[in-house]
Amino acid sequence: MLSGMTHTIPNTIPKLSRRTVLAGVPATLLLGGLARAAQGPKRPKLAAIVTEWRYRSHAQNIVDRFLEGYGWNSAWHRPAMDIVAVYTDQVPPSDLSRERARRIPKLRIYPTIAEALTLGGEKLAVDGVIVVGEHGEYPQNEKGQWLYPRYEFFRQIIDVFRASGRSVPVFNDKHLSWNFDRAVEMVEASRSLGFAFMAGSSLPVTWRIPSTELPPQAEVDEVVGIGPGKVDSYDFHVLEMIQSMVERRRGGETGVAAVEALRGGRVWQALAAGSWEAGGFSRELFDACLCRSFTLKPGREGFSHAFPSPEQMAEMVPDPVVYRIEYADGLKATMLLLDGLVGDMNFAARIKGHETPLSTQMYLGVPAQMMPNYFNPLVYHIETMFLNGQAPYPIERTLLTTGLVAAGVESLWRNQRFETPHLAIRYEPTKESTYRRG
Numbered sequence: 001m002l003s004g005m006t007h008t009i010p011n012t013i014p015k016l017s018r019r020t021v022l023a024g025v026p027a028t029l030l031l032g033g034l035a036r037a038a039q040g041p042k043r044p045k046l047a048a049i050v051t052e053w054r055y056r057s058h059a060q061n062i063v064d065r066f067l068e069g070y071g072w073n074s075a076w077h078r079p080a081m082d083i084v085a086v087y088t089d090q091v092p093p094s095d096l097s098r099e100r101a102r103r104i105p106k107l108r109i110y111p112t113i114a115e116a117l118t119l120g121g122e123k124l125a126v127d128g129v130i131v132v133g134e135h136g137e138y139p140q141n142e143k144g145q146w147l148y149p150r151y152e153f154f155r156q157i158i159d160v161f162r163a164s165g166r167s168v169p170v171f172n173d174k175h176l177s178w179n180f181d182r183a184v185e186m187v188e189a190s191r192s193l194g195f196a197f198m199a200g201s202s203l204p205v206t207w208r209i210p211s212t213e214l215p216p217q218a219e220v221d222e223v224v225g226i227g228p229g230k231v232d233s234y235d236f237h238v239l240e241m242i243q244s245m246v247e248r249r250r251g252g253e254t255g256v257a258a259v260e261a262l263r264g265g266r267v268w269q270a271l272a273a274g275s276w277e278a279g280g281f282s283r284e285l286f287d288a289c290l291c292r293s294f295t296l297k298p299g300r301e302g303f304s305h306a307f308p309s310p311e312q313m314a315e316m317v318p319d320p321v322v323y324r325i326e327y328a329d330g331l332k333a334t335m336l337l338l339d340g341l342v343g344d345m346n347f348a349a350r351i352k353g354h355e356t357p358l359s360t361q362m363y364l365g366v367p368a369q370m371m372p373n374y375f376n377p378l379v380y381h382i383e384t385m386f387l388n389g390q391a392p393y394p395i396e397r398t399l400l401t402t403g404l405v406a407a408g409v410e411s412l413w414r415n416q417r418f419e420t421p422h423l424a425i426r427y428e429p430t431k432e433s434t435y436r437r438g
Contacts, residue, residue: 044081044127044386047116049153051136053086054094058134058173065379066130067104072376073438079383082106085116085126089149090136113156124164128386129157132173141178143413145232145406150175151182158189167195169389171382174201175236175402180422183402187395198382198391199398203237203345204244205377207363207436209292213248219352220249222276222332224285226293227345229337231321232409238335239323239408240401241345241362247397247429251329255424256404260324261411267320267336271310281324281334288348288359295343308341316340323408328424335408362435377436392434396427 046066050059063086069078086109088097101107110116119125133150140146150172161167170190176183176199190197214220223246227238247253262270273280290296290307297316299308308316317340325333348359364374381392403423411418 045084045119045125046081046128046130046386047085047087047126048083048130048132049087049113049116049157050089050097050130050132051134051138051148052090052092052095053088053097053100054092054135055096057132059132060096061375062130062132062173062379062382064100065375066383067100067107070376070379071373072380077380079379081128081383081386083130084108085110085119087111087113087116089153092136113153114160117157117160118164124160124166124168126168128168129170130173130382131157131170134173143409145178145409147178151177151179151186154186154189158193161193161195167193169196169198169385169391171385172197172199172398175199175405176398177402178232178406180403180406183399187399190395196385196389196391197395198385198393199395200240200393200401201237202364202374202378203241203362204393204397205381205434205436206374207377208360209363210360211435211437212358212360213433213435214245214349214358215351217250218248220246220331221350221352222282222285222334223347223349224281224289224334224336225345225347226286226289226336226338226342228339228341228343230319230339231337231412232405234337234339235321235323235335235408236401236405238337238345239404240398241347242333242335243397243401243404244393244433244435245347245349246327246331246333247427248433249331252426252428253396253400254328254426256325256400256407256420257328257423258326258417258419259404259407259411260417261408262322262324263412264320265314267322268310268314270322270324271313276324276332276334281322281332282350285334285348285350285357285359286336288357289346290342292346292348292359292361293342293344294361297341313338313341321412323404323411325404381434393430394427396425397429400425400427 048063053059066079066083069076084106086097097109101109117124117126131153133148133153138147176186223242225238225242227234270280274283298304298306299312300306317338321337323335345362348357350357385391407418407420
């Protein structure tokens, strides 16, 4: 088993498209019987492997949609597949899995991951696997990372694949692991066993206001992304938002060279610096992000729209965090967690040849936590992967974002710039962006 942030993996990962990765893999192994099942009278069967299943947990928001359906294109859509097996690592007093199993005849809870995938038999007996390793009572390490067992779940899943001589598509919620080496191992295993592997959150596939994308072959100088929340949680969301935008720049993705994390008063010093060259970030892009926010806290009492001053922002945000990211091709990116100032995710980019920044909000509702419909586009893409056996976007996006989260945490822990030659990850984005337009 790999340990810690050892950075012993190769510093380049081959630039592979999904077509290249999957070339030569037998169709029966690649699709794992799912496409065959979808063509016949039997509905595909899925297994859900989760840390806990309670109200407002990611498991509830994802798995319930497969069980009960969700709103899509002005209709209530019910997936053409069934979750028949569930493994819950923890069962809190607020658990929902037992109620679902009592109410839904096809659904059964199993005591182990292997039994959930084999339906209590000897061989793989499902056509797809959903992994939700988020929430629950798990420890943190000395760096503040939550040690969710996504990697441990994944290892047990592929053990069943290998023992059964076939594999099926897998979805992994959010980042792959708190440990980048383990994340690389997961991606390499999906390639060697030839199954579609999708990961990530709702940010790349939700609505955008305005509905926009980087222009084709755009040359991007600098970008800024702003969101709420804490380190090793919402930093993933803001970074994934940034990555889903910048991967479409001219030349595709070539990886990240270094990350510098700032916290507390150093964040406001970087804002005052006003530019990347001065040790900060673009104030113009920062303001563009705030002006896209629907939840920006006003800087004057009794007003709903007064733009806050830096001094007022410092009072509103008790624990600001910045990751200054240097990409291998020269792109500069800044991620800010400003919990208390904004409650939504906003992005801005400076593009060569454009007088004004491109900016947008990844719309999750207001307030986001009260409107879980942003899980609908995510579940739609997961469902589509299970039906056609192909991930909707490259797993390298989530791999790189996983590495950026770990690098940001490492830089905070060391209190210094962190070189990232291990993040020399190259990939091409899909031709069409996956964000929700309707």
